[in-house]
Amino acid sequence: MKYRDLSIQTQREFPNNARTQGFGWLIRAGYLTRENQILPLGNQAIERLRTSSTNPSFLFHLSLPLFQTEAETYFPMSTGDVEIIHCESCKYTERIELAKFKKTALAHEEQLPIEKVSTPDCSTIELLANFLNLPKEKTAKALIYTRTSDNQFVFVVVRGDMNLSEAKLRKAIGEFRMATPEEIMQAGAAAGYASPVGLMGVLIVVDDLIPQSSNLAAGANETGYHLLNTNCGRDYSPEIIADLVQAKPGDLCDQCDSPLSTISSIQLATRSEFNFENILLALAETYHDDKGLTFPKSAAPLDVYLMHIAGNEMDTLAKAEEIYHQLQSAGLTVLFDDRDERAGVKFNDADLIGCPIRVTVGEKNLKDGMVELKPRKDQENSLILSGEIISAIQNLK
Numbered sequence: 166m167k168y169r170d171l172s173i174q175t176q177r178e179f180p181n182n183a184r185t186q187g188f189g190w191l192i193r194a195g196y197l198t199r200e201n202q203i204l205p206l207g208n209q210a211i212e213r214l215r216t217s218s219t220n221p222s223f224l225f226h227l228s229l230p231l232f233q234t235e236a237e238t239y240f241p242m243s244t245g246d247v248e249i250i251h252c253e254s255c256k257y258t259e260r261i262e263l264a265k266f267k268k269t270a271l272a273h274e275e276q277l278p279i280e281k282v283s284t285p286d287c288s289t290i291e292l293l294a295n296f297l298n299l300p301k302e303k304t305a306k307a308l309i310y311t312r313t314s315d316n317q318f319v320f321v322v323v324r325g326d327m328n329l330s331e332a333k334l335r336k337a338i339g340e341f342r343m344a345t346p347e348e349i350m351q352a353g354a355a356a357g358y359a360s361p362v363g364l365m366g367v368l369i370v371v372d373d374l375i376p377q378s379s380n381l382a383a384g385a386n387e388t389g390y391h392l393l394n395t396n397c398g399r400d401y402s403p404e405i406i407a408d409l410v411q412a413k414p415g416d417l418c419d420q421c422d423s424p425l426s427t428i429s430s431i432q433l434a435t436r437s438e439f440n441f442e443n444i445l446l447a448l449a450e451t452y453h454d455d456k457g458l459t460f461p462k463s464a465a466p467l468d469v470y471l472m473h474i475a476g477n478e479m480d481t482l483a484k485a486e487e488i489y490h491q492l493q494s495a496g497l498t499v500l501f502d503d504r505d506e507r508a509g510v511k512f513n514d515a516d517l518i519g520c521p522i523r524v525t526v527g528e529k530n531l532k533d534g535m536v537e538l539k540p541r542k543d544q545e546n547s548l549i550l551s552g553e554i555i556s557a558i559q560n561l562k
Contacts, residue, residue, distance in 0.1 A: 166467065168502045171195075171205040175514050184244045187449030190458050194517040196445065203442065206518070210466035211441040213498075217463065218439050226463050229447050232258045232430060239430035240447040247430050250412050254423035262332035265408065266416035266425060270377035271302060277380050277394040279362075284391045288357030290325040293391060297382055301326040305375065305383040305395060307359040309349055310334075310341040312368070318344060318352045320361045322397070323372040323410050324381075330411040337370060337407045353386060360384040361401040362392060371397055372409040458519025459542055468492075469558065470520040472502040472511045476528025485526040488536065488554060492524075495555045516541070522558055526551075 173195040180199045183189030191197045196207035203211065217223050224231060224238060232239045232249055239249055239258070250264035251257070259265070287293040294301045304325030312319055319338060323329050334341065349356055353364050360383035361369045375381075380394040397403060414427045431443045452459045462468065469492055473485035482503060489501045500520060502511050508527075515523045523546075525537040530548055538557055539546035549557045 166209070166498070166500055168500060168504055171209060171500075173204075173206050173514070173518070175517050177513075185242065185446075185450060186453060187446055187451070190453045190517070191446065191449045194458055194519065196449075206466060207445065210445055210464075213466050214439075214441050214444055214464065218441075223439075224434060224444075227444075227448065228461070229433075229451055231433070232428065234259050236436050237432055238434040239428075240433050240443070240450070241428050241430050242447075242450060243429055245429040245431040247432055249428050249430050250425050251428050252418040252421060252423050252425055255418060255421040257418055257420050257425075260332075261427060262330045262411060264412040264425070265419040266412040267419050267422060268374050268410075270374060271379070274379040276396045276399060279395060279400060280393040281385050281390055282393055283389060284358075285389050287389075287391065293382060294325065297391075297393075299382060302378075303381060305360065305378075305381040307354075307361075307384055309344045309352075309354060309356075309359060311344045311348055312338055313340045313342055318348060318367045319370060320352075320354070320359070320364060320367045321370045321409065322361060322375050322383075322403075324374050324378055327372070327374075327410040328413075329372075329409055333407070333409050333411075334370070337405055337409065338368070355384065355386050355388050358384040358388050358390060359386055360392060360395060361403075362386070362395055364401075368405070369401060369403040370405040370407070370409070371403040373406050374410070375403075376406060452519070454542075456513075457517035460519045460521065462521045465519065465521050467498040467500040467520050468522065469497055469499045470502065470515045470518065470523045471499050472515060472523070472525055474508045474511075474525065474527035475505065476531070479528045479531055481526050481528055481531060484531060484551070488524065488526060488551065491555060492558075495559075497555075497558065522561065524554065524558075 175195050176193045179189045180192050195204055248261040250259050250261050284296055287296045290301055290304055290306055294304055302324055306323050306325045308321040308329055310319040352367055376397045379396055383392050383395040385392045416425050418425055433440055433444050448464050471489055473481040489499055492499045521541050523539045534550055535548040536551050537546050538549045
């Protein structure tokens with residue numbers, strides 16, 4: 166494949182909108198536009214990755230730092246759009262909205278009589294806890310939805326110090342939406358002061374910590390009032406008890422009790438498909454130096470970057486063309502830079518694009534029957550007889 170066939174346009178400077186180093190190098194090397202559109206060289210790289218992906222262990226051969234859940238594979242990136250929970254000790258990994266963690270129940274208490282108290286202007290857990298001088302874990306947080314499949318009014322209860330995971334709730338009841346003010350009123354609840362106590366005809370869903378938490382403060386279903394000492398099972402009966410809350414950094418791993426951490430990441434694969442654009446970005450993040458991309462052979466868009474340096478006495482282009490066809494006949498993929506450009510420009514572009522091997526055909530060495538061979542990551546190059554170039558490349562690891 167010739168340089169012009171891919172319409173490659175490299176850039177000398179990093180774009181000012183480069184959100185990461187890898188993204189910036191992909192733009193500079195002509196794989197992507199500044200607007201994150203795939204260019205022909207990027208498509209060539211992705212097609213090469215797609216061909217390699219028939220191997221089940223394809224991703225692991227790329228030697229990327231990976232995090233795996235049961236169904237998905239992620240690459241850590243500070244600007245990533247997916248938060249994952251990770252245990253460094255046992256390597257448990259899951260999307261944050263689905264992650265399990267070890268929950269700690271409150272100390273056992275004897276159930277106390279329910280008591281209605283005035284709580285003016287206490288429509289949030291924070292305001293309520295401060296007004297009653299209670300820790301947030303001694304409150305019950307109410308969340309009100311309507312299931313979309315049958316318009317069932319759904320009343321969800323989690324402990325006041327925790328946050329609902331909508332993904333976990335979706336697994337428990339199916340798709341849902343926020344309940345309207347009219348639906349809340351019809352159910353007999355009061356927004357900001359709601360609880361399942363006394364409600365009829367509603368689906369009550371509670372986090373599995375709620376039955377283990379005694380004497381919680383909850384809404385009285387009357388604006389300006391709350392109930393003290395509500396107890397699940399005594400004051401209301403849930404239809405569904407499930408893990409509904411979201412993990413956070415510092416929570417303990419459900420498998421080994423070690424602290425969990427959060428990692429920003431991008432998704433590379435699910436059980437059924439790969440995200441090749443994200444894989445290309447992950448490769449660029451991992452494989453680059455101060456000159457450009459340094460893709461390994463298993464991930465490079467082409468095996469060899471072949472270039473010629475114009476001579477005064479010899480037709481170096483014709484010899485380079487001959488070597489180009491020899492390399493292709495040997496099964497190697499080649500990016501042939503046959504442009505009428507200065508040597509320095511070609512060397513810079515070769516480093517930017519990141520093919521594993523560069524072959525340079527120049528007049529000085531050709532007079533001795535030699536061409537220059539340089540692996541992208543090596544500091545030094547070597548001179549090889551032009552007739553031995555294929556075996557020399559094949560012997561490189």
